[in-house]
Amino acid sequence: MKSYGLIGKSLKHSFSPSYFKDKFKHEHITADYELIEVENPANLRSVDFQKYSGLNVTIPFKSQIIALLDSLSNEAIEIGAVNTIKINEGQLIGHNTDWVGFKESIEPLLNGSDQNALIFGTGGASKAVSFALDKLDISFELVSRNMKPGIMHYDSLTPNKLAKYDILINTTPVGTKHGKDDILPIHYEALQPHMLVFDLVYNPPKTELLMRAKNAGCRIKNGHEMLEKQAEAAWEIWNQ
Template sequence: MAERKNSTFGLLGKDISYSFSRGYFTKKFKNLGFTKTKYVNFDIPKIEDFPNIIKNDDSICGINVTIPYKEEVIPYLDKLDKTAKKIGAVNTIKFTKRGNLKGYNTDVVGFEKSISPYFKKHHKFALILGTGGASKAVAFALKRNNIKYKFVSRNPSGEKEISYQDLSEKIFNKYNVIINCTPLGTSPNVDKYPTIPYQYLSKKHLLFDLIYNPELTIFLEKGKERGATVKNGYQMLEIQAEESWAIWNKNK
C-alpha cells in the first residue's frame, strides 16, 4: 500500500484528547514507514463546525467519528453505505474521487467480531445501556445474531426501550447479555458506572463494555465479582479501525 503525498486522517468528536484512534493510527503509519501521513483529532464543540474542517484542509482523506457526532454528522454527508443507512449512525467517512463524503459504520463489524466468540446457547436476550450512535450499531449486530434486545434509557420511549428503574431480577434472569454503550466509567472519570442492579448478575451473564480505558471498568468489575463473563471494547476498536483503513484505501 503506497503512501500518498501529505495525507491527513483524523477523528471527529468532542473532548477527545484521550483518543484511541490517534495513537493507534500514528503507530500504524510509523510501522508502515509513512512519513507524510498523519492522524489528528478534529475536536469541535458543535457539529456545525464540521464543514470548516473540510474547507480548510484539502489533504484530508478519511475521518473516524465518535461521541457525540455519529448521528449528527449524517446531514453533512453526500451518501451513506447501505449498512450505515440501516443503522442510522456513522463512524467512518471516506472522501471519494469526486470529492463527495460517504459514511460507513465499522462499529458493527468491530462489535460483532469481538463479542460473538463469547456467545453461548442461553444468550438469547440482551440489554443495551444507552441510546446513542454506538448503541444502534450494537443493536444491528445483535439482530444479525438472532439476539433480541431492549435499550435501557433514562428517558425511554417506545416498546424497544425501558428505564433503569424498571430493571428487576426477573428482567436480569431473562436478559443475560448486557452491553454498556454509555460513556460512564471512561478515564479520567473511572469512578462512574451505570446504575443497574448488579446483585442480580450471575455466571450466566455476559457483560460487554465499549469503554477500553480503564481496561476493567467498575461495570465490568462488578460483573466479574458475580461470576459473569466480561469483555472490554479494546478489540472492537482495533477491528473497526482496520475496517476503516480498508475502506479508505479501497480503489486507491
C-alpha cells in the same frame, strides 16, 4: 502525504491517534492522523473535509454528521450513524464500522445459550450494537435514562427482569471517570454467572461494571478489541 483524522468533541483521551500512528510506523506508511475537535454540530461545517483521505467520527456527532455527507453505505443508512468517512473524488461517503468491530469482538465469546441481550444506551454506538446483534440472531432490548416509547427505563429494570438476560452491553460513557460512583443504576445483586457483560468503555480496562460482573462469575469484555477491529475496517474502506 495523505492525512486522516478524527472528528469529535473531547478527544484528548482518544484511542485512534496512537493506534493509527503506530500502524503507520510499523507498516512504513507515509501519512498522518489529526484530532479535529468541534464544540457543537453547527461547527461541523467548518471542517475542511477535502484535505483528508479519510476521517473517523466519534461522540457526539455520529448522527449529526450525516447531513453533511453526499452518500451513505447501506449499513450506515440502516444504523443511522456514521463513524467512518471516505473522501473519494470530492465526495463524502459515510460508513459504519462500529458494528463490525463489535460483532467480531463479541462473537468468539458467545455460546449456544446466549439468546437475548440488554443494551444500556440509545446513541450511535447502541445503534451499531443493535445492528450487529441482529446479524447474530440475538434478540435485544434497550434501556435509557430518558422516557422513550418502546424503550425500558432504568426505574423499571427490576432484579428479576435483569436476571433473565444472557448478555448485558454498556454503550454509554458511564465508567470512564474511574470511580465507584461512576456506574450504571442497575441491581448488581441480580448478575448471574451465565451472563456475558460487555462494556464498550476501554479506559479504564475494567470499569466498575466489569469488576462487579467478574465478581459475580460473569464472562466480561471491554471495548478495546472492538476499537481495533473497527479501526482496521475503516482503514480498509479508505484504501478500497
